[in-house]
Every structure is written in structure tokens, then in C-alpha cells.
Amino acid sequence: MHRYMIRYSKKDPARYTAHLDLIRELERSMRRAKLPVAFSEGFNPHPRMSIAAPLPVGTEGLAELAEVEMTREVEPVQMVESLNAVLPPGLKVLEVAAISSATPALMAALERADYIVRLDGEDLPAPLPNAAIQEFMTRDCVEIRRRGKDGKEKIRDIRPGIVKVEVLPAEDGLCLRMELKTGSVMNVRPAEAITALFEHAGIKVDPADLQITRTGLFLAG
Amino acid sequence: MDKRLEKALRRVQKPGRYTGGEWNAVYKDWPNTGVKMVFAFPDVYEVGMSHLGLQIIYHAVNSREDALLERVFAPWADMEKQMRETGLPLFSLESRRPVRDFDILGFTLQYELSFTNILNMLDLAGIPVRRDDRATGVYPLVVAGGPCAFNPEPLADFIDVFIIGEGEDAVNDLLDACLESQRGGENREQFLLRLAKIGGFYVPSLYRVEYNDRVNLEKVEPAVAEAPAVVNKRVVTNLGEAAFPTRPLVPVIEAVHNRAMLEVQRGCTRGCRFCQAGVIYRPVREKEPQTLVRQAEEIIHNTGWNEISLSSLSTSDYSRIKPLVSELTGSQTAAGVNISLPSLRVDAFSVDLAKEVQKVRRSSLTFAPEAGTQRLRDVINKGVTEDNLLEAVSAAFAGGWQAVKLYFMIGLPTETDADLEGIADLARRVLERGRRLSRSPGRIKVTVSVSSFVPKSHTPFQWEPQDNMDELKRKQAFLKQRVRGRGLVFNYHDPEGSFLEAVFSRGDRRLATVLEAAWRAGSRFDGWSEFFNFERWMTAFEATGIEPAGYAHRRFEYDEILPWDHIGAGMNKKYLVREHRRALDGEITPDCRAGKCPGCGLCPTLEIKPSLAGGETVAPLHDSLQ
Numbered sequence: 001m002h003r004y005m006i007r008y009s010k011k012d013p014a015r016y017t018a019h020l021d022l023i024r025e026l027e028r029s030m031r032r033a034k035l036p037v038a039f040s041e042g043f044n045p046h047p048r049m050s051i052a053a054p055l056p057v058g059t060e061g062l063a064e065l066a067e068v069e070m071t072r073e074v075e076p077v078q079m080v081e082s083l084n085a086v087l088p089p090g091l092k093v094l095e096v097a098a099i100s101s102a103t104p105a106l107m108a109a110l111e112r113a114d115y116i117v118r119l120d121g122e123d124l125p126a127p128l129p130n131a132a133i134q135e136f137m138t139r140d141c142v143e144i145r146r147r148g149k150d151g152k153e154k155i156r157d158i159r160p161g162i163v164k165v166e167v168l169p170a171e172d173g174l175c176l177r178m179e180l181k182t183g184s185v186m187n188v189r190p191a192e193a194i195t196a197l198f199e200h201a202g203i204k205v206d207p208a209d210l211q212i213t214r215t216g217l218f219l220a221g
Numbered sequence: 222m223d224k225r226l227e228k229a230l231r232r233v234q235k236p237g238r239y240t241g242g243e244w245n246a247v248y249k250d251w252p253n254t255g256v257k258m259v260f261a262f263p264d265v266y267e268v269g270m271s272h273l274g275l276q277i278i279y280h281a282v283n284s285r286e287d288a289l290l291e292r293v294f295a296p297w298a299d300m301e302k303q304m305r306e307t308g309l310p311l312f313s314l315e316s317r318r319p320v321r322d323f324d325i326l327g328f329t330l331q332y333e334l335s336f337t338n339i340l341n342m343l344d345l346a347g348i349p350v351r352r353d354d355r356a357t358g359v360y361p362l363v364v365a366g367g368p369c370a371f372n373p374e375p376l377a378d379f380i381d382v383f384i385i386g387e388g389e390d391a392v393n394d395l396l397d398a399c400l401e402s403q404r405g406g407e408n409r410e411q412f413l414l415r416l417a418k419i420g421g422f423y424v425p426s427l428y429r430v431e432y433n434d435r436v437n438l439e440k441v442e443p444a445v446a447e448a449p450a451v452v453n454k455r456v457v458t459n460l461g462e463a464a465f466p467t468r469p470l471v472p473v474i475e476a477v478h479n480r481a482m483l484e485v486q487r488g489c490t491r492g493c494r495f496c497q498a499g500v501i502y503r504p505v506r507e508k509e510p511q512t513l514v515r516q517a518e519e520i521i522h523n524t525g526w527n528e529i530s531l532s533s534l535s536t537s538d539y540s541r542i543k544p545l546v547s548e549l550t551g552s553q554t555a556a557g558v559n560i561s562l563p564s565l566r567v568d569a570f571s572v573d574l575a576k577e578v579q580k581v582r583r584s585s586l587t588f589a590p591e592a593g594t595q596r597l598r599d600v601i602n603k604g605v606t607e608d609n610l611l612e613a614v615s616a617a618f619a620g621g622w623q624a625v626k627l628y629f630m631i632g633l634p635t636e637t638d639a640d641l642e643g644i645a646d647l648a649r650r651v652l653e654r655g656r657r658l659s660r661s662p663g664r665i666k667v668t669v670s671v672s673s674f675v676p677k678s679h680t681p682f683q684w685e686p687q688d689n690m691d692e693l694k695r696k697q698a699f700l701k702q703r704v705r706g707r708g709l710v711f712n713y714h715d716p717e718g719s720f721l722e723a724v725f726s727r728g729d730r731r732l733a734t735v736l737e738a739a740w741r742a743g744s745r746f747d748g749w750s751e752f753f754n755f756e757r758w759m760t761a762f763e764a765t766g767i768e769p770a771g772y773a774h775r776r777f778e779y780d781e782i783l784p785w786d787h788i789g790a791g792m793n794k795k796y797l798v799r800e801h802r803r804a805l806d807g808e809i810t811p812d813c814r815a816g817k818c819p820g821c822g823l824c825p826t827l828e829i830k831p832s833l834a835g836g837e838t839v840a841p842l843h844d845s846l847q
């Protein structure tokens with residue numbers, strides 16, 4: 001088997017494509033590109049492909065990661081070209097790299113994700129003071145409620161997963177840059193961190209107004 | 222527009238329904254395209270995108286340099302809420318422009334229970350729902366086509382022009398007429414007169430409709446010389462050469478059918494007496510197998526789908542089905558592409574086909590005997606015997622399938638409880654057969670699905686009343702009692718939806734007020750059980766003083782004027798009367814594919830002939846009934 005890591009972007013309109021639909025779209029794209037994708041065995045073979053840290057619907061991704069196995073070797077540059085010729089609007093492959101079969105799965109190696117979060121002026125009831133952010137970052141515990149897979153709500157401390165929050169200049173409203181832990185050990189969703197931050201500052205914002213872009217995913221080591 | 226749209230998209234459950242961006246979507250240069258049309262499917266994205274007609278029209282229009290076609294679907298309740306709150310108007314998926322900016326807005330009418338969505342979409346687009354209210358002001362021409370256009374009357378007050386019959390050629394005539402009308406600087410009235418002269422175009426404002434009492438029509442007649450007394454349907458003469466989309470749109474979110482569709486033939490010759498599709502797609506026109514093999518390759522290449530469905534009303538009737546399936550399994554299956562046969566005849570031959578295409582027996586096989594006794598199957602002219610069914614299921618069970626689905630209709634003309642007993646008997650016999658033949662008898666499952674008969678225009682049963690709802694419920698309960706036990710599953714729908722279907726399928730222009738009232742009271746997506754509210758409909762009927770039973774439960778007389786008499790599907794009305802009488806006498810009428818034309822009158826009226834692969838045809842009788 002030949003393993004490849006794919007770095008790609010997911011912008012409008014593809015940012016609205018949900019995870020399972022994205023998998024199907026990539027599968028069809030690989031077939032359109034006539035790439036020798038490897039399939040799992042069994043009655044219902046599916047392509048040996050996975051997406052690291054699926055994006056929530058609506059969140060834009062500038063440098064997402066996926067990995068795929070091929071039955072024979074393909075030149076990475078050629079894979080970039082042939083995929084970009086058949087990807088629907090909004091999806092674009094930026095880079096492909098061969099990875100050795102010994103490397104652990106991308107998902108397991110994932111450590112951090114960076115985000116840009118924008119809020120329009122009209123959606124921001126009051127300016128967010130810089131001091132509030134600093135204060136927030138000095139807290140040693142930020143508890144949030146999260147619904148688990150079993151449907152039960154659990155209280156979790158996400159503070160260890162918030163690496164950095166900073167304000168970027170914005171013409172209108174607010175623009176924040178955040179570094180958050182992501183992966184199987186510690187995983188913080190940007191909307192959770194932002195909501196906790198605004199709660200801390202005593203400002204009420206509607207999470208649906210957040211315009212979120214994931215700018216990068218980073219592997220450990 | 223964009224900011225509001227973005228905000229809305231972040232607040233709805235499936236934003237992908239509204240964003241477009243499919244592979245093979247066509248984006249054209251708006252200012253430099255002569256005529257702009259938007260295709261409106263009055264149901265949700267996933268349903269509409271599974272529809273072959275949309276793909277055909279999309280391809281037909283967008284292949285032209287001087288025209289563009291974009292899409293819009295009915296917004297789901299969450300999106301409608303966002304749109305109404307923010308004033309975001311209904312917009313197209315491709316250019317995200319307001320629907321109001323287009324020259325033509327074309328609805329497809331696939332089922333009666335989508336009618337309220339049409340009104341809702343017009344309203345969300347900022348277009349007055351009634352055509353009279355559009356007389357002043359600049360609005361797109363509102364066009365509608367599809368199966369329900371064969372009785373257009375309940376929608377006549379809302380739609381400017383109906384296109385009767387097949388759309389791929391007619392839509393080109395529409396666009397040409399629009400371009401010419403623009404060049405000539407015509408006003409709406411002149412444009413409509415121009416359209417009325419085109420074959421298959423029905424302009425409802427150009428007809429006078431009179432009623433003699435609360436129940437019957439007195440007359441329907443053209444009010445101007447341009448409008449024909451009868452608008453005959455359009456048919457495509459050479460299907461193999463007609464526009465067929467080999468670069469279909471690939472839905473961005475999982476559609477109801479997420480696979481390539483290859484139409485192998487159009488039309489069905491079996492002549493089931495309840496079936497409207499069999500009438501409106503007549504005569505049968507087969508495509509050549511070489512054409513199909515080539516189109517299959519192109520579609521798979523252009524989409525990346527791994528499944529291709531050979532679609533038609535009855536795929537195993539296609540005369541070259543065997544060689545076609547062999548050829549496709551040879552070339553496509555080798556490349557990892559599955560073939561599916563969605564509509565199989567009830568016989569062993571069809572099961573053999575299914576065996577050939579399905580190496581893994583995942584799903585169940587579906588058969589539609591429609592009625593439980595030979596007597597009633599003869600009444601409806603369903604050429605299926607109990608032996609056919611038992612042979613078919615035997616082949617299925619022996620071939621490794623463990624589940625079969627059987628479709629039946631209840632409330633058919635002349636039906637008695639003995640026919641219902643027949644359904645239960647058949648189901649039990651099929652189950653026994655399965656247990657005897659299968660290696661794991663305990664896992665055999667037989668599902669019986671019953672739908673309620675809805676009388677449809679232009680069929681031999683158009684005069685027949687629907688059973689009232691109490692009677693349908695009684696029949697369902699009767700069957701539920703008998704189709705039970707291990708290995709048997711019984712499915713049915715509440716009869717209220719079928720009742721409304723019957724009202725609208727046999728309705729006239731007076732229904733406009735009810736439709737509007739129900740929609741204003743909140744009716745939408747009536748085909749979806751989570752939205753359907755029957756009481757709201759009944760309130761609307763009461764408020765408007767319209768008696769729905771007069772449409773659904775009344776036996777229409779042979780000599781009365783039917784609301785759709787001025788719409789021609791090609792079959793002679795006298796032939797339909799004869800077929801109706803034969804039905805009541807339990808006499809069957811043979812299939813015209815076998816080479817013997819029973820003289821339905823369609824071929825001479827529409828100047829067409831059935832065409833089979835290899836250039837064969839049937840010699841249609843000259844109308845002996847006129």
C-alpha cells in the first residue's frame with residue numbers, strides 16, 4: 001500500500017458540505033481522477049481514506065488534512081493536478097506528500113488547530129475589552145457543558161486546551177485568532193472557547209453569528 | 222443579499238441544500254445570456270436532485286449559448302423562517318440571485334401534495350401567487366410542466382403557462398419564443414398569445430370556464446383564436462437523439478437516489494388501467510443498446526458515481542435488456558460500478574436479471590402485483606398471474622434473497638373483501654415458498670405495502686370514485702389483522718393524503734381558493750408526514766365552501782365535461798370508455814408492444830409510432846373509434 005497525506009482547503013460553497021458528504025465527494029473525485037484508491041475488504045468496500053478532525057458544517061478550512069491509500073505509487077505532483085481538475089468549487093488540494101506506512105494515523109498525531117473568528121459589528125453588542133481576554137487566559141479552569149455521544153451532558157474543563165487568544169485588527173466588529181488543542185487527547189471546539197470567553201466578559205453573542213475559519217492543523221513533534 | 226444569506230446558512234440544519242457548488246453545475250455569464258430561466262422543484266433539495274427530469278432540462282437549456290437555467294428547491298421550514306425574518310428573497314443555487322430577476326420561472330409538478338410549496342415559493346420570491354395580481358408589474362413568466370400538468374386546472378389561477386407532455390423539445394420552443402418576444406418588444410399579453418400557438422402550451426387565461434351548478438362543468442372553451450380547443454401533449458420522436466445529460470449534476474448532500482440514472486426507454490405499453498404514467502409517456506420509445514452503453518460510460522466517467530440505475534417505467538420490458546445488462550456488467554462491474562434495476566416486472570426473467578447485476582444480495586427485491594386476486598388483476602389489466610409471482614419469488618429466494626416487498630393497491634374499482642383476503646393469502650404463500658427454498662428459513666421476510674387507489678385523469682379509471690376514508694381505514698385494518706405474524710410486515714399510509722391527492726387530481730379551477738387558503742393557514746410540504754395537517758385542510762375547505770368529496774368520492778359520468786377534457790394525452794376518450802367497460806367486465810387488453818395494436822388512438826393523433834431498438838415498430842391501428 002502507498003499512503004499519502006493531502007492538504008486541502010474547504011471554502012465557500014464547499015464549507016457547507018457535511019463530513020460524510022465530503023467523504024463521498026472525495027471518493028467520487030478520486031474516481032473521476034482515475035486514481036488507484038485502495039478499498040477495504042468485505043461486503044461493503046469503502047475507500048481507505050480518512051479526514052483528520054472533521055470541520056463543523058459552515059466552518060471554512062484553509063489547510064485541512066486527509067490521508068488516503070493507493071494500490072500503486074502515484075507522483076504527488078500529479079495527484080495534486082489530477083484532483084484539482086475534478087474537485088467541485090470550494091475544494092482545492094494544496095499539497096500531497098507520500099508518508100511511510102510506519103507513521104501513525106494523522107488523526108492520532110494531531111495536536112493543535114488555529115482559527116480566525118470574526119464577528120460583524122452589528123452582531124457584537126459591546127466591544128470586547130483586551131483586559132477581559134487577558135483575565136480569561138489567567139483563569140485556571142474554564143468549565144463548559146458538552147453533550148457526549150450518549151446524549152448525556154458532561155461538565156468539562158477546556159482551559160488546558162486554550163493555548164492562545166489574540167485580537168487582530170478589524171475594520172468592523174471583531175477578529176480573533178485562537179490556538180486550540182485538537183485531537184484525541186484534548187479537543188476544544190472554537191465555538192466553545194469563544195462562547196466561554198464572551199460569557200466571562202459578560203457579553204451576549206449568538207454563536208450562530210460567529211464566522212469561523214480554521215487556518216491550520218498541526219501534528220505533534 | 223450575501224450577508225443575509227450567510228447568516229441564514231449558519232442557522233439552518235443543512236445549508237448544503239441552498240449553496241449549490243455541485244460537480245457539473247453550470248455557471249453562465251449573466252449579463253451576456255439572452256434568456257434566463259430558473260427550474261423550481263417544489264420539494265426539498267434531496268428529493269428534487271434525484272429527479273431525472275431536472276437533469277434533462279438542465280442539460281437541454283444550458284447546452285444553448287443564448288440561455289441559462291439555474292435551480293431552486295423548496296426551502297425547508299428552518300430556512301423559510303430565516304428568509305421571512307430577514308426578508309431574504311428566494312434565490313437560485315447557481316448565481317444566488319433572486320428568483321424574481323429571471324425571465325422564466327418553471328415549476329415541475331410531480332405530485333399533488335407539493336402544490337402548496339409552489340405558492341410558498343412564489344411568495345418567498347416576492348411574486349404574487351395569483352396570475353391576475355401579476356398583471357401589473359414585472360415578474361418572471363411562471364411556467365409549469367410535469368405529470369400533474371395533465372390536469373392543470375387546480376393550479377390554473379397561479380400559473381401563466383403549462384407545458385403538457387415531454388419537456389426537452391418544448392423548453393427550447395419556450396426559450397426561442399421568449400427571445401423573439403423580447404426582440405419584438407412584446408408585452409405580457411402578446412407574449413402569451415405567441416405561446417398559446419405552440420403545440421403543447423396551455424395558457425389558462427385564454428380559456429372561458431363555465432359551471433352549470435355546484436358540481437359540473439358546463440363548458441371550457443378558448444376565448445381567443447390563438448388558443449386551441451384541445452392542447453395535445455408533446456412527445457419526443459427520437460429519444461436516442463434527444464438531449465440526454467451525460468454530465469449530470471452530482472448532489473452535494475446525499476440525495477434520495479445518489480447514483481447515475483440512465484433512461485433506457487420511455488413509455489410503457491402494458492396499459493394498467495389505473496396508471497397515468499402509462500398514458501402520459503405513451504408510446505413506447507426504446508433507445509439503442511449501443512447508445513446506452515456509450516452514455517453509461519460517459520456518465521460514470523463524468524461523475525465518479527459507482528452505481529448506475531437503468532431507469533424506465535418497467536425496465537425488464539426493454540427488448541434488449543438481456544444483452545444490455547450483460548454488456549454493462551462486463552464493462553462497468555469490472556470497474557467497480559454497480560448496476561441497479563429499479564422497476565422489475567413480476568416474473569422469473571426479471572429475477573434472473575437482478576441476479577446478474579447484484580452479486581451481493583443486500584437489499585430486498587420488490588414486486589408489484591397490485592391486486593390480490595386474478596379477477597381484480599384482470600379488472601386493472603395488470604398482466605400478472607399468481608404463477609408469475611410465485612415463480613419470481615421462488616427464483617429470488619433460491620437465488621439468495623431473504624426479503625421481498627410486495628406492493629398492492631386498495632380501493633380499486635370492484636374490489637371486495639375477497640380481494641383483500643387474496644392479498645393476505647398471496648403474502649402467506651410467498652412466505653411459505655421462501656421458507657421452503659431458503660437455507661435460513663427463519664430469516665425470510667415478506668413486506669406487504671398497500672397504497673390507496675387515486676383516480677387519475679386520462680386513464681380508464683378517471684371516472685371512478687375513490688373509496689371514502691372510513692372504508693379505506695376499514696380495509697387497512699382488515700389487512701392488518703390478516704397480514705401478521707413472524708416473517709410478515711404490513712405497511713400502509715394514512716388515507717388522508719390519498720384523499721387530497723384524489724381531490725386535486727380530479728379537481729377544477731374552483732380549488733384555487735382552497736389551495737390558497739390552506740397555504741395561507743400554514744400548509745407546506747404536505748407529502749411529508751411531519752408537516753401534513755389534515756385538519757387545517759378541512760378548515761380551508763369549510764371556509765371556502767368547497768365540498769372535497771364531490772371531487773374524490775363522486776362517480777363522474779361518461780357524458781359530463783371533465784376538467785381536463787381540453788388537455789390531450791393522445792388516447793381517444795372513447796377508447797378510455799371502452800377500456801373502462803372492459804375493466805368492469807374483467808376483460809384484459811393485450812400489450813401493444815407484442816405487435817398487436819388495440820387502437821388507443823394515440824399514435825394517429827400525435828403522428829408518432831412506437832419505436833423499439835433495432836428500428837422495429839408496431840403498426841398502430843387507425844382510429845376505429847372516431
Ligand code: SF4
Pocket residue numbers: 490503504505813818819820821822823824825830831839840841842
Ligand atoms: S395507437 Fe396502438 S400502437 Fe400506438 S400506443 Fe396506442 S395501442 Fe400502442
